[in-house]
Amino acid sequence: MRFLTTFQIHDFIDTLVSLTAAFVLGTLIGAERQYRQRNAGLRTNVLVAVGAAAFVDLAMHLTGADGAVGVTFLDNTMVSAGPSTVFSIESYKFNSTTHDGQFDASLKKGSLAVVSGKMVKQTPGSMRVRTPSSVMGVRGTEFLVRVD
Numbered sequence: 001m002r003f004l005t006t007f008q009i010h011d012f013i014d015t016l017v018s019l020t021a022a023f024v025l026g027t028l029i030g031a032e033r034q035y036r037q038r039n040a041g042l043r044t045n046v047l048v049a050v051g052a053a054a055f056v057d058l059a060m061h062l063t064g065a066d067g068a069v070g071v072t073f074l075d076n077t078m079v080s081a082g083p084s085t086v087f088s089i090e091s092y093k094f095n096s097t098t099h100d101g102q103f104d105a106s107l108k109k110g111s112l113a114v115v116s117g118k119m120v121k122q123t124p125g126s127m128r129v130r131t132p133s134s135v136m137g138v139r140g141t142e143f144l145v146r147v148d
Contacts, residue, residue: 015057022053040093047074048092055089075101076117077127085110094119103127111146114138 026049030042040048055071070080075094081087086108094101099122107129120127120138127138131147 018053018057019050022049025049039095044074044094052089052092073103073117075099075119077103077119078115078117079105080113082111082113085112087112098122101126104130106130107145107147108132109147111144113142113144115142116140 023046026046027042029049030040030045033039033045034041051071051073055069058069067083068081070078072078073092073094074096079087087105087110088108089103089105091102091104094103099118101119101123103119103126105128108131112129114127114129116127116138120141124139125137129136129138129145131145136143136145
């Protein structure tokens with residue numbers, strides 16, 4: 001019953017449009033890559049596009065001083081963003097067979113906790129997080145960074 005009193009149709013439609021657009025665009029990019037027989041094909045591009053859109057949408061809807069969001073990626077990398085965090089995923093590529101890939105992200109403000117997954121275990125340094133004052137090449141399994 002509480003759902004009916006807190007449901008916002010505008011937010012629901014906004015989320016639906018964002019996820020649908022991500023699905024369609026991820027499908028188009030993935031189909032083109034599949035056609036050209038590139039490493040990351042249809043499924044990977046759709047999952048990354050929809051996952052990134054869901055991450056951004058969820059972060060936009062979490063409000064308050066204690067809001068946070070966590071995401072687990074295909075290679076089991078876990079990323080948690082704290083309150084008032086401005087974080088973007090610039091590139092994510094992962095081959096589930098070979099565990100090769102690349103993860104590039106930037107943190108402009110806030111806090112970020114990361115537990116790296118199969119990709120970094122396979123190829124140390126394959127994950128990079130940029131901040132306003134540095135670039136971190138992730139070679140280990142866990143780290144925490146804060147940008148004020």
